[in-house]
Each structure stands twice: as C-alpha cells, then as structure tokens.
Amino acid sequence: MAITARVDLNAEQVAALSLLVSGRISQNQSVLDAHGRDESAFPPVQPSAVVTVKSTEEVSKVLAYCNQEQIPVVAFGVGSSLEGHVLPLFGGISLDLSEMDQILAISPDDLTVKVQAGVKRMALNKKLSSEGLFFSVDPGADATIGGMASTGAAGTTTVRYGSMRENVLKLTAVLADGTILEVGRETRKLSAGYDLTRLIVGSEGTLAVITEITLRLFGIPEKMASAVSCFASLEDGVQAAIAIVRSGVAIARCEFLDAQSIRNVNSHDGISLQEAPTLLFEFHGSPRGVEEDAQLVQEITSEFGGTDFKWTTEEGERRKLWQARHNAYWAGIAAHPGKRGISTDAAVPLSKLAQAVAVSEKLLKESGFPFSILGHVADGNFHSFIITDPTKPEELEQIRELTHEMTSQIIAMGGTCTGEHGIGAGKIDSLVEEAGAASVAVMRAIKATLDPNGILNPGKIFS
Amino acid sequence: MAITARVDLNAEQVAALSLLVSGRISQNQSVLDAHGRDESAFPPVQPSAVVTVKSTEEVSKVLAYCNQEQIPVVAFGVGSSLEGHVLPLFGGISLDLSEMDQILAISPDDLTVKVQAGVKRMALNKKLSSEGLFFSVDPGADATIGGMASTGAAGTTTVRYGSMRENVLKLTAVLADGTILEVGRETRKLSAGYDLTRLIVGSEGTLAVITEITLRLFGIPEKMASAVSCFASLEDGVQAAIAIVRSGVAIARCEFLDAQSIRNVNSHDGISLQEAPTLLFEFHGSPRGVEEDAQLVQEITSEFGGTDFKWTTEEGERRKLWQARHNAYWAGIAAHPGKRGISTDAAVPLSKLAQAVAVSEKLLKESGFPFSILGHVADGNFHSFIITDPTKPEELEQIRELTHEMTSQIIAMGGTCTGEHGIGAGKIDSLVEEAGAASVAVMRAIKATLDPNGILNPGKIFS
Numbered sequence: 001m002a003i004t005a006r007v008d009l010n011a012e013q014v015a016a017l018s019l020l021v022s023g024r025i026s027q028n029q030s031v032l033d034a035h036g037r038d039e040s041a042f043p044p045v046q047p048s049a050v051v052t053v054k055s056t057e058e059v060s061k062v063l064a065y066c067n068q069e070q071i072p073v074v075a076f077g078v079g080s081s082l083e084g085h086v087l088p089l090f091g092g093i094s095l096d097l098s099e100m101d102q103i104l105a106i107s108p109d110d111l112t113v114k115v116q117a118g119v120k121r122m123a124l125n126k127k128l129s130s131e132g133l134f135f136s137v138d139p140g141a142d143a144t145i146g147g148m149a150s151t152g153a154a155g156t157t158t159v160r161y162g163s164m165r166e167n168v169l170k171l172t173a174v175l176a177d178g179t180i181l182e183v184g185r186e187t188r189k190l191s192a193g194y195d196l197t198r199l200i201v202g203s204e205g206t207l208a209v210i211t212e213i214t215l216r217l218f219g220i221p222e223k224m225a226s227a228v229s230c231f232a233s234l235e236d237g238v239q240a241a242i243a244i245v246r247s248g249v250a251i252a253r254c255e256f257l258d259a260q261s262i263r264n265v266n267s268h269d270g271i272s273l274q275e276a277p278t279l280l281f282e283f284h285g286s287p288r289g290v291e292e293d294a295q296l297v298q299e300i301t302s303e304f305g306g307t308d309f310k311w312t313t314e315e316g317e318r319r320k321l322w323q324a325r326h327n328a329y330w331a332g333i334a335a336h337p338g339k340r341g342i343s344t345d346a347a348v349p350l351s352k353l354a355q356a357v358a359v360s361e362k363l364l365k366e367s368g369f370p371f372s373i374l375g376h377v378a379d380g381n382f383h384s385f386i387i388t389d390p391t392k393p394e395e396l397e398q399i400r401e402l403t404h405e406m407t408s409q410i411i412a413m414g415g416t417c418t419g420e421h422g423i424g425a426g427k428i429d430s431l432v433e434e435a436g437a438a439s440v441a442v443m444r445a446i447k448a449t450l451d452p453n454g455i456l457n458p459g460k461i462f463s
Numbered sequence: 464m465a466i467t468a469r470v471d472l473n474a475e476q477v478a479a480l481s482l483l484v485s486g487r488i489s490q491n492q493s494v495l496d497a498h499g500r501d502e503s504a505f506p507p508v509q510p511s512a513v514v515t516v517k518s519t520e521e522v523s524k525v526l527a528y529c530n531q532e533q534i535p536v537v538a539f540g541v542g543s544s545l546e547g548h549v550l551p552l553f554g555g556i557s558l559d560l561s562e563m564d565q566i567l568a569i570s571p572d573d574l575t576v577k578v579q580a581g582v583k584r585m586a587l588n589k590k591l592s593s594e595g596l597f598f599s600v601d602p603g604a605d606a607t608i609g610g611m612a613s614t615g616a617a618g619t620t621t622v623r624y625g626s627m628r629e630n631v632l633k634l635t636a637v638l639a640d641g642t643i644l645e646v647g648r649e650t651r652k653l654s655a656g657y658d659l660t661r662l663i664v665g666s667e668g669t670l671a672v673i674t675e676i677t678l679r680l681f682g683i684p685e686k687m688a689s690a691v692s693c694f695a696s697l698e699d700g701v702q703a704a705i706a707i708v709r710s711g712v713a714i715a716r717c718e719f720l721d722a723q724s725i726r727n728v729n730s731h732d733g734i735s736l737q738e739a740p741t742l743l744f745e746f747h748g749s750p751r752g753v754e755e756d757a758q759l760v761q762e763i764t765s766e767f768g769g770t771d772f773k774w775t776t777e778e779g780e781r782r783k784l785w786q787a788r789h790n791a792y793w794a795g796i797a798a799h800p801g802k803r804g805i806s807t808d809a810a811v812p813l814s815k816l817a818q819a820v821a822v823s824e825k826l827l828k829e830s831g832f833p834f835s836i837l838g839h840v841a842d843g844n845f846h847s848f849i850i851t852d853p854t855k856p857e858e859l860e861q862i863r864e865l866t867h868e869m870t871s872q873i874i875a876m877g878g879t880c881t882g883e884h885g886i887g888a889g890k891i892d893s894l895v896e897e898a899g900a901a902s903v904a905v906m907r908a909i910k911a912t913l914d915p916n917g918i919l920n921p922g923k924i925f926s
Contacts (some may be wrong), residue, residue, distance in 0.1 A: 109814035111709065152654045163652065165661070166629060188811040188842045189626065189666060190880035191615045192607075193894050194906045195925055198628070198661040202654055219711040248682040250713070285713075289752055296749075347650040351572035352641065374773050379651045393515075419652035431656050438644050442913065443657045449912045450905065461656055 002454040006091040008048040013069055017051055017093070019374030020061045024052040034095035035158055038081040039141070039391045041342045041388060041396060042425060047088035052096040056172055056180055056211040059194050063209065066078065074175075075205045077118060077144030083344050083424025085151060085204050089459035095209060097146055103127055103222070104212065112169060112186055113215045117146025133217045135254050136161035139420070140326045146210045152202025154420040156325065159245075159378040160252040160284065161218060167200050172212035177452040186214050199446070203455040204422050207450050216342040221284035224252070227311035229301040230276040234258055234361060237277045240304035241377040245350060249296045250289075253282035253322070254378035261328050261372040261385070266457065268331030269324040274308055279377070280325055281311075282318070283304050315346065318426050328374055329385065336370060336387045344403050346410040347381040347419030360384050367402045369395075381419035408433065423461045431461065465917040469554040471511040476532055479507065480514055480556070483524045487515040490499070495783035501544040504805045504859060505888060510551035515559040519635055519674040521641055525558065526672065527641030529918055536639075537920050538668045540581060540607030542612050546887025547807050548614060548667050552922035558672060560609055566590055567675065567919045575632060575649055579678045580609025596680045599624035602883070603789045615665025619788065622708075622841040623747065626883065630663050630679045636671035639914040649677050662909070667885050668920040670913050683748035687715070689781040690757050690774035692764040693739040697721055697824060697836065700740045700886070701817045703767035704840040708813060712759045713752075716745035717841035722796070724835040724848070728787040731794030736787075737771055743788055744774075744839070745889040749772050759829040761906060791837055792848065799833060799850045809873040810844040810882030822872050823847050827905065830833055830865045832858075844882035886924045894924065 009017070018025045022411040026032075027049050032218050048071075053059050066073050072092025079086050088094055100116035103124065107113070108131050115124060120141045124135055136150060138155040147153075149171065154163035161167070183191065184197035202268070231237035239257055244251060253332035262275050281297055283290040294311045301309055311319060323329075333341045349357040357373060364371040364384055375382025384406070388395045407417045407430050417423075417430035432440050444462055447454075472480070481488045489495075490512050499509040512535075516522050529536050542549050551557055563579035568589065569596050570576070578587060585605045587599055600611060601618040610616075612634065615624035624630070633647035647653065647660035663671050694700035700719055707714060720728070725738050744752040744760055757774040764772060765798030775781060787794075796804045811819040820836060827834040829846055838845025847869070851858045868879045870893050880886075880893035895903050906926055910917075 070848065107812070107814060109705070109709070112812065115710065142584060152658075154652055154654070158652065165658065166625075175905075179901050181905065183902055185810075185879045185897070186812045187844075187879050188813070189617055189621065189810045189839075189844045190879050191881045191883050192809075192879050192890070192897055193616070193665075193903070194670075194884055194909060195615075195628065195658075195661045195665055196902060196905060198658045201693050202656075202658055207577065219709060221711065242572070246572070248684065266856040286755055288755055291820075292749055292751055298641050298784075337807075345654075347648075347652045349570070349573040349649045351570060351649070356848060375839060376652075381650075381652045397855045412913050416648045416653050416655050418654045420654050421652050423656055427655070432646070434655055438642050439646055439659060440656065442644065442659060445912045446657060447911060449908045 003070065003090045003458040007072055008091050009071065009099055014049060016065060017062060020065060021051055021053060023260045025051045035076050037080045037086065038086045040082050040084045040426065041340055042084040044085045046166055047094035048091045048098055049122050050094045052099055054099055056174065059174045059209055059211050059394055060178040060180050063174050063176060066093065067176050067178065067453055069303060070455060072458050075150065075209045077116050078149035079121065080141035080143045080147065081151060081424065083426045085422060085424045087425060089425060098144065100211065101190065106131060108133060110186065111217045113217055114212065114216055115145050116251045117144060117211050117213065118318060119145050121145065125398065128217065131450065132220050134220050134273065134277065135215055136218055137164055137167055138328060145213050146214065149201050149210050149213050150205050152153050152421040157257055158376060159254055160250065163203055164197055165317065167216045168197060169215055169216055170214035171197055171210055171211045172198055173200050173208035175236045175455065176456050181208065202422065204460050206447060206461050207456065222292050223287045223313060224318060225283045225294055225311055226289040226321050227281040227297060228273065228308065229275050229279050229306040229309045232305050234277045234357055235354045238303050238357055238377055239277050240301045240306055241279055242350050242353060243300050243304065245378045247296065249293050250285065251281055251378060252284040255280045255325055256376065256377040256382065257328065257374045258372055262374060264331035264335045265324040265328055267410065268327055268334050271320065280321060297439060300343045300344055304348050323347060331383045332372055339387045342386045342388055342399055342404065345382040345418045345421040346407065346415055347379065347409060348413060348415035350380045352413045352415060353377060353380050355411060356410055356415060357382060360406050363402060363406050369399065379419065382415060393398050426462055428463050466533065466553045466921040470535055471554050472487050472924045476534065477512060478653055479528060480525060483528060484514055484516055484521050489513045493834055498539050498559065499550065501542045501547060501549045501593055501711065502805055503545050503776060503889065504546045505547040505550055508550045508552055510557035511554045515560055515562055517694050519637065520692065522637045522672055522674050523618065523641040523643050525638060526556045526637050527855055528876055529556065530639050530641065533916050533918060534723060535918050535921050538613065538672045540610035541583065542630065543597065543604035543606045544614060544887065545884045546889045548756050548885060548887040548923060550888060552888060557760055560608065563674065570661060571596060572864055573649065574680045575677055576680055577675060577904065578608050580607060580674050580676065582608050584608065592683065597681050597683050598678055599681055600627055608676050610662050612673050613668050614885040619716045619718055619841060620841060622682060622717055623713065628661055629663055630659060631676055631859050632672055632679055633661055633677035634660055636663050636673045636676035639916065639919050644671065654922065661690050665885065667887065667923050669910060669924050670919065686748060686750045686753050686776060687751040687781060688746045688757055688774055688776045689784050690744040690760060692742050692769040692772045693737050697820055698817045699767050700742050700818055701840055703764045703769055704742055705813050705816060706767065707760055708841045710759065710884065712756050714744055714841060715747040718743045718837065719790065719840040719845065721836045724791050724837045727794035727798045727835060728791055729865050731786040731790055732781060734783065743796045745785065795835055795848045800818065802850045805851055806883040807847040807869060809872060809878055810842065811876060813843045813876030815876045815878060818842050819876060819878060820845060823869050826865060826869050832862065841880065856926060867891045888923055889924050891924065
C-alpha cells in the first residue's frame with residue numbers, strides 16, 4: 001500500500017517514537033520549519049515531527065515502528081539538497097541524522113575512512129588533512145556524507161577522482177522494516193553478488209536510510225596548481241575543455257563560468273577576474289608534473305582563442321580562486337538581493353556539450369530571467385542558475401516550463417536531466433522521458449520489493 | 464516458482480524456438496559439449512539445446528518464450544569464466560551471443576564505443592587503436608564484452624582505469640519476460656534514478672541478458688613504460704606495492720608474481736626474468752611523466768629491499784613482458800602437462816594484503832598441491848593458482864576444502880571471496896558468509912522481482 005495523503009502523528013505515535021529515541025522528538029514550530037525546506041525553490045512543507053537519532057539501532061527501531069504504523073520517513077542531514085529531496089511531502093517524520101557525526105575510523109594504510117552519516121564534508125577533510133589524506137567528492141555545499149551518498153553527489157573534482165558512486169566502498173543502511181544491512185566491503189575491488197552499495201547510493205532515501213559509510217580516500221597531492229583562461233565565447237571555452245579531456249592530460253578540476261558568473265564572484269569575493277567566459281583548472285601531481293600539465297593546457301586553450309592564461313602554484317591564490325568558484329551559487333543570489341536562485345543540472349556526451357550549452361543559453365535569453373551558466377565541463381555536466389523573485393510565485397511555473405523545455409532538448413540529444421543533483425521531487429517526469437517506462441517500472445518494482453508500504457521518502461523519484 | 468530440476472526441451476519447444484531464430488538452434492553433441500564447459504574445474508554439464516541469436520529482438524522473443532515455458536537460459540560468449548558461470552546446471556538452453564559481434568559506433572569525440580555483447584576484447588582494441596583509443600579493462604582472457612559486463616570483470620589496469628563497473632556507461636538488456644531495457648546514459652555523469660546499470664553489471668546473467676554495451680574509452684597514452692623489480696620475499700614485494708599506492712604515484716599496472724609464476728612464464732614465453740618474487744609495473748603518461756614515475760617507484764622498491772630494478776620504454780620489450788604476465792595462467796598449466804589449474808580470487812583492504820598472502824601461502828604449502836601466487840596487488844586483489852590432476856577427481860574436493868578455508872580467513876580479515884571472478888556456482892556459500900543473510904535476502908528479493916520464474920542462469924550466485 002502506498003502513502004497517498006499527508007500523515008500527521010497522533011499523540012500515541014509521538015509517545016511511542018519518543019520512547020524509542022530517549023525523548024529526542026520535537027514538534028516545535030521552528031524545528032518543523034527547519035526540516036521543511038532545502039536549497040530548492042519548492043515551497044516548504046513541514047513534517048509532523050522531527051526525530052533525532054544517535055545510532056543505527058535507533059534508526060532501525062524508528063523505521064520498524066513507522067513501517068508498522070505507515071508513517072512516512074524522510075532522512076535529513078543539513079538540507080543542502082537542490083531538488084526537494086528532504087521535503088516531507090506527505091508529512092510523517094523528518095529523521096534527523098545530523099547528531100550521528102562521529103568519524104569512526106581513519107585507516108591511512110587502507111586509504112579509507114568510516115563515518116556516521118551526519119558527518120559533514122568539510123569537518124571530515126579538516127580531520128583527514130593531518131594524516132595527509134583527503135576525501136575527494138566536493139559538491140560545493142558543506143553537505144553531510146549521508147546526504148551526499150543518498151543523492152550520489154559529485155562535484156568539481158569528479159573528473160579526476162569520481163563521484164560518490166566510485167568513492168563509497170561500504171554502507172550500513174536500514175531498510176523500511178528496520179532490517180540493518182551492511183553492503184559492500186572495505187576492499188578496492190568487489191565482485192561478490194549484486195552491487196547493493198551502488199543501488200542504495202543515489203536512491204535518495206527511497207530504498208533505505210544510510211547510517212554509516214566507508215569512503216575511499218586519496219593522499220593530498222605533493223603539488224597543486226591552478227590556472228585560468230578567458231575566451232571570446234561560451235562555445236570556444238567549451239570546445240577547449242573538450243579538447244583538453246581528449247588529450248588525456250590529468251586535470252583534477254576543469255570548470256567553466258560564463259561572464260555573468262565571473263561578475264558575480266568578483267563582486268562577492270572581492271577578486272578581479274576578467275569578466276569573460278572563463279575556464280578554471282586545477283592540477284594535482286609532482287612539481288614537474290603539474291607544470292607540464294599546465295603547459296599542455298595552455299597550448300590547447302590558445303588553439304581555441306584562449307587568452308590571459310595565468311597559472312599559479314601559490315596556495316593562497318589557488319584557494320581563493322576555488323573558494324570563489326564554490327561561492328558562485330551564493331554570489332549569484334547576492335547579486336540579486338531578495339531573490340532566489342534555481343540551479344538546473346544537465347549532462348550530455350562531450351560531443352554535444354557546446355550544442356547543449358548554446359541551446360540552454362538561447363532559451364534562457366528568450367525567457368528574460370536573469371541567469372548565469374557554469375559547470376563541470378570536462379564531465380559534460382553544466383548548470384544554469386536562474387534568478388527568481390519569491391514575491392512573484394507565478395515565476396516558478398514559468399521557470400518550470402523553461403527548464404522542462406531545456407531538459408527535453410538535452411534528453412533528445414542523448415543527455416540526462418541530472419548529472420549530480422538527482423531526481424527528487426522536481427524531475428520525476430523527466431526521469432520517465434529519459435529512462436523510458438520499462439526502466440522506471442523496474443525501479444518501481446525494486447522500490448515496492450524493499451519498501452512495500454512506501455514509507456521511505458514518498459513523492460521522490462516516482463510520482 | 465523456481466527451477467528445481469534439469470529441464471530438457473521437447474520437440475515442440477525445439478521447433479518453437481527454431482522459428483524464433485531462423486533455425487539457429489542446435490542439439491549436436493559437439494555444440495552441446497562446447498557450451499557445457501568453461502575455464503573452471505567444474506564438471507561439464509550440457510545444455511539441452513544451443514540457441515544462437517543475432518539481435519536484441521531475437522533475445523527478447525527467446526526469453527519471452529522460455530519464461531512462458533519455464534526453460535532455463537544461460538547466456539554464453541566464449542566460455543572464459545572461472546567460476547562456472549556459463550554452465551547450464553539445470554539444462555535448458557545455452558543462449559549463444561557470440562555472433563552478435565558488431566562494433567556499432569565508435570565516438571572518438573565522446574571517448575565511447577557502443578558494441579554488441581559478443582564483441583571480443585582484443586578485436587575491439589585492435590579496431591580502436593586506429594583511432595588512438597583503447598578500452599582499458601583487461602582480464603587477460605580474450606573475453607566478450609557481454610561476458611565481461613555480466614561478471615563485472617576487472618584486471619591488470621583496474622588500479623588506474625577502473626573495472627567494468629566504472630567503464631560501462633549504458634546497456635541494452637533483456638529481462639526474463641522479454642522486456643527490452645535501456646539503462647544508463649552515454650554521459651560521464653548520471654544521477655537519474657536507481658543505478659540499474661551497475662545492478663545488471665556483475666549480476667552474472669541472473670537478472671537480465673545483456674545485448675549491447677556502451678563503454679568508456681581512453682586515449683592511448685603518449686608514452687608507456689614498464690619496469691620490473693625483484694624481492695627477497697613475497698611479503699617484501701607486497702609491502703613495496705602498498706607503499707607505492709600510498710605514495711599516489713600514477714601506476715597503470717602493478718602486478719605481483721611469485722618465484723613459481725616467474726619460472727612458469729620464463730619457460731612458457733622464452734624469457735629470462737630472475738626467478739624471485741617480482742613486481743611488474745606499467746606507467747602511462749608523457750615522456751617526462753613516466754620517467755618521473757619510474758624513478759619514484761625505484762626509490763620506493765629499494766626501500767623494501769627491491770633489487771634488479773629495470774625499466775624500459777621500448778615497446779617490444781614492454782609488450783613481451785605483459786604478454787608473459789597474461790600468459791601466467793596458461794604457463795602454469797603448461798608447466799604441469801595433463802593437469803588443470805584452479806584460480807582462486809581474493810581481495811582485502813591494502814593493510815591486510817601481506818597477511819592475506821602469507822596465510823594463503825601457508826595453507827597452500829601445507830596442502831601439498833603445486834601452486835603459484837600472483838595478482839593485482841595495488842588493488843589488494845590476488846590469485847592462488849592451484850594445480851590439480853583431472854584423473855584424480857577426489858582432488859577437487861580437497862581443493863574445495865582448502866580454498867574454503869582460505870576464503871573464510873580472508874573474509875574474517877575484512878576481505879572478499881571475489882575481487883573480480885564473481886560468485887558463479889563456486890562461491891555461493893562464501894557470499895552468505897561474507898555479505899550476511901540480510902544482504903543476500905535483498906539480492907534474492909530483487910532476483911525474484913525481476914525473474915519470478917527463476918529462468919535466468921539458475922544455480923548461480925544463489926543456491
């Protein structure tokens with residue numbers, strides 16, 4: 001039986017849940033508010049209660065109870081999702097895992113770390129740096145590792161180090177009925193049965209609640225260098241990025257920002273990049289290696305009319321540049337006081353990237369909404385950042401139509417409606433358009449098998 | 464309903480299937496023989512008939528019919544599996560995909576290729592080389608891409624380029640009821656719904672029959688270099704390999720061979736490597752880059768007592784060395800005329816590798832069987848190669864006990880019973896021991912959902 005209407009807890013249910021978590025349940029308005037929104041532009045929806053858990057065993061007990069009572073459960077970390085993943089669309093409980101924030105075991109010899117789901121990315125990397133190690137997946141936001149695993153997060157370094165799909169080795173996860181699963185293995189290779197780890201990673205809390213994660217780590221490179229190059233047009237920059245990927249040069253990051261994005265970050269971060277379509281690069285390796293990589297990249301960019309190539313191994317400058325890139329989202333909002341930003345997320349095969357960006361730019365210009373375009377071009381993945389006025393809710397519908405048109409054209413050219421943000425509540429129709437009815441039917445069948453009452457994050461991925 | 468006993472086709476069924484595939488069905492003894500064995504030591508089992516298919520649509524029709532008639536179906540490529548995957552344990556049909564051998568589309572701009580399942584790895588790479596591209600997964604055997612996808616194959620270059628799990632972007636696969644699925648996307652990043660691609664990759668033909676695959680490609684490196692270093696003991700070599708991985712130097716291959724393996728390949732390939740525990744390396748990159756990498760590796764190996772470090776960028780020498788490594792399996796058999804070889808497959812976290820190899824070596828020595836040890840040490844993955852006399856079938860039971868003991872100890876130290884060969888018919892109990900009853904129950908539930916009659920490769924992964 002599926003959840004079809006909003007569920008509000010009765011007093012008996014609140015009392016029963018409270019017993020399971022030593023009283024860590026709240027129906028306080030500000031707590032409900034904080035768990036009813038994320039970074040998306042979807043209207044807030046409050047859960048009926050917020051349950052804070054401290055262990056896998058507590059998650060198991062809470063889920064077993066909610067399954068029996070048919071109470072929806074949405075796992076919550078910090079709410080940095082961009083597609084409404086954490087919104088409790090059908091009420092029920094928001095299961096807050098943010099206090100499960102222990103780093104359980106760092107194993108420098110294995111290049112792995114085991115964490116609880118509520119550990120945040122930046123705190124983890126701060127801890128790891130003293131061991132000369134880092135966790136590579138970098139979506140920009142200071143998300144929890146559990147949230148990143150659930151959405152299959154990726155980011156600026158994915159071109160070199162992979163996304164969560166490649167970097168999660170092992171998971172502890174709890175099924176809807178409270179069954180505790182350990183899937184995967186702390187080995188670098190595994191061929192033992194179905195790949196349940198990668199089924200749960202990216203399933204957006206609809207198949208299981210992730211409570212513990214073992215991640216793959218990398219040694220901090222001996223040397224890191226960054227570089228910048230400007231282009232006359234968006235297309236020139238994109239073509240240069242594609243040529244760099246094809247050349248095989250080992251870029252650790254390769255990001256594209258249009259002139260508007262550069263204006264935004266200049267203003268927000270007090271820097272002075274040339275306000276033109278720009279590629280930012282990062283190289284990781286030996287001192288000679290990064291120099292060689294940067295030289296090769298300079299040669300290729302200049303073939304595509306790239307100008308003002310600057311590179312540096314100076315650490316302060318490198319950090320400032322990448323901090324500015326990471327701030328692009330907030331810089332975009334800051335450039336439009338009182339407004340909200342909506343980030344699209346498309347990925348295409350490399351050969352279609354220039355066309356996809358051009359199509360998106362054309363539709364965005366025609367729409368009249370302020371926008372900027374940026375992205376992880378070496379992966380064929382880019383975002384349009386559209387500014388909307390929250391006092392004009394009718395704009396949301398217009399933007400929905402605009403993004404749907406962009407997405408349909410991306411899908412028609414062999415691309416995907418989401419390279420890294422996930423389906424959430426916003427791209428349910430696009431998933432069917434892209435994957436086809438047969439594939440979505442298989443996904444639904446797996447969902448029905450593992451969560452027959454449909455309590456886990458209802459209204460996400462599927463309608 | 465599950466298949467519980469051998470199924471032999473009646474005349475009506477043979478006629479019906481024949482109609483579906485333009486007469487390409489055979490019950491000729493030599494054809495049945497050829498489809499009743501693989502590279503494992505399991506006793507041969509003939510299918511009731513061999514059906515050769517030429518298109519996804521034919522696979523769909525055949526599966527729909529077999530599902531209706533509850534006839535077991537085992538997909539067959541070239542039979543290079545090492546765990547009995549292609550053995551038709553319950554009769555029924557062997558579905559031969561080897562004539563689906565078309566390379567459908569090479570896209571140098573996207574660094575992808577789309578192939579039919581029966582395309583063989585070496586033919587593919589020969590074709591790709593004229594475009595300056597290569598497909599990286601290299602299990603040694605000249606397997607079909609469909610077979611490699613089904614077992615989630617890996618190999619000597621996985622440390623640098625990943626296994627099939629990372630290199631399959633998109634699949635066409637046919638479910639038990641004949642439904643044709645397209646899963647995945649020809650993009651480098653994808654976050655749209657459940658990762659069905661990675662669920663099907665490695666599912667050993669038990670969830671669907673893979674008919675077409677889009678693979679990720681890489682540009683052939685500007686320069687390739689190889690190197691060799693000898694060690695006083697197995698453990699020294701393993702420790703050196705671990706230190707090299709931790710150093711972050713970009714090795715493309717890093718293989719360990721014990722003295723016995725070296726003796727075997729020297730004799731088989733007419734080469735003259737020093738007969739000692741040995742690490743073989745390969746480096747891919749720019750001319751300066753590979754030189755720098757090789758120097759760093761030499762420094763590290765010498766810290767662990769490595770001697771006779773030799774490196775070369777000479778292409779003939781490099782090829783000869785790696786051909787010898789790839790021939791290690793056949794060299795082991797050739798060293799024992801009339802005998803068969805059984806290859807184990809274990810992977811452990813890097814910190815446990817020396818211990819795991821030592822435990823395996825001790826048990827093997829105690830057993831009295833001739834053996835050699837080699838493996839992809841940079842991935843923590845190694846194989847023991849045990850020689851058995853086919854005229855003494857009682858040895859198989861002894862070896863089964865021996866490998867079970869080795870596997871149990873590997874699992875107890877956090878390792879896996881298979882890094883790359885898969886579960887097949889041989890490691891069903893080990894899967895339960897390793898993954899736990901709850902995880903295996905989830906795998907079984909998914910299997911029952913997608914293949915309710917259990918016609919797809921019965922007797923594999925699960926008992």
